[in-house]
Amino acid sequence: MTGSSASVPTITLNDGTAIPQLGFGVYLVPPEQTQRTVEQAFEVGYRHIDTAQMYRNEAEVGAAIAASGIAREDLYVTTKLNNGNHLPDDARRTFAESLAKLGLDHVDLFLIHWPLPTRYDGDFVTTWQTMVELGEGGGTTSVGVSNFEPAHLDRIIDETGVVPAVNQIEVNPYFANEAARAAGTRHGIATEAWAPIARGRIAKDPTIAEIADRVGRTPAQVTLRWHLQRGDIVFPKSTHRERMEENFALFDFELGDEDLAAISALDQGESGRTGPNPNTFDHMSR
Ligand SMILES: NC(=O)c1ccc[n+]([C@@H]2O[C@H](COP(=O)([O-])OP(=O)(O)OC[C@H]3O[C@@H](n4cnc5c(N)ncnc54)[C@H](OP(=O)(O)O)[C@@H]3O)[C@@H](O)[C@H]2O)c1
Numbered sequence: 001m002t003g004s005s006a007s008v009p010t011i012t013l014n015d016g017t018a019i020p021q022l023g024f025g026v027y028l029v030p031p032e033q034t035q036r037t038v039e040q041a042f043e044v045g046y047r048h049i050d051t052a053q054m055y056r057n058e059a060e061v062g063a064a065i066a067a068s069g070i071a072r073e074d075l076y077v078t079t080k081l082n083n084g085n086h087l088p089d090d091a092r093r094t095f096a097e098s099l100a101k102l103g104l105d106h107v108d109l110f111l112i113h114w115p116l117p118t119r120y121d122g123d124f125v126t127t128w129q130t131m132v133e134l135g136e137g138g139g140t141t142s143v144g145v146s147n148f149e150p151a152h153l154d155r156i157i158d159e160t161g162v163v164p165a166v167n168q169i170e171v172n173p174y175f176a177n178e179a180a181r182a183a184g185t186r187h188g189i190a191t192e193a194w195a196p197i198a199r200g201r202i203a204k205d206p207t208i209a210e211i212a213d214r215v216g217r218t219p220a221q222v223t224l225r226w227h228l229q230r231g232d233i234v235f236p237k238s239t240h241r242e243r244m245e246e247n248f249a250l251f252d253f254e255l256g257d258e259d260l261a262a263i264s265a266l267d268q269g270e271s272g273r274t275g276p277n278p279n280t281f282d283h284m285s286r
Helices: 031-044 058-068 088-102 125-136 150-160 178-187 198-204 206-215 219-230 241-248 257-264
Strands: 010-012 018-020 048-050 076-081 107-112 140-146 166-170 190-194
Touching (some): 058 088, 076 088, 088 107, 150 178, 219 257
Parallel strands (some): 048 076
């Protein structure tokens, strides 16, 4: 063990539950590599795993959980509803399948992966209502959304009166996504920052490199620390154990205000995105 969950702070969500501020993401971890990768992440000390129906590796995450012997209450597991599964019956059926693949009787957090405003006649409110019902059924402790723009958040809250616990959105130094973060703050929704190190692009950034050299850390550590000090939740992905350890060693240093501001100044707006725009993304995977 090179770390322990005790060193990871938690954030209290608007439903009163606590989420570890640092976790481990498994997007693009090939299924055949996922069990071993998640087992290594557990060895390093990660206790919060972020997967999705879309990633096709829930069963392998479940195998790693089963093999770990870690008490269920010491783990935080998130999965997400795939884009082809928004209709209520599909959402209910595939959520049960996700639980079975993960080998769990409940997840900690279930998210609508994408709002898909150009699909399902623009009706993501019914999808949100179904998520809320799944939460009431006990299969997930918290419910939230992902890739929701401010107008999408306003609409589901207006029409259902239920505020998501989190909004998982792309945030990194090149795409600060401030409007969506601010909408979250306004509603009391925690922000989870996906692609927190811009899929590795930050490793070659001269501004980040200068800060990293000066504080004796790596570019990834400095960037992840920037997220944590802004209050966001992160779960960097790596299939390399040394990087898992690097990305976990974040709690014995702090960045000063000037360094935080210098990283924030790298924002490129829309052109800084690594992923698609939620207003137009419409890929219907199941
Ligand atoms: N809700 C959504 O729509 C959505 C979308 C995307 C991602 N996510 C979630 O967010 C998680 C994180 O995002 P992400 O995986 O897209 O991107 P990321 O964590 O920003 O970057 C991962 C990439 O950076 C490399 N890397 C990891 N640690 C590094 C380090 N210390 N130095 C240099 N390079 C490093 C990894 O390579 P190696 O693996 O080769 O080390 C991988 O190519 C995902 O795994 C997923 O759980 C959600």
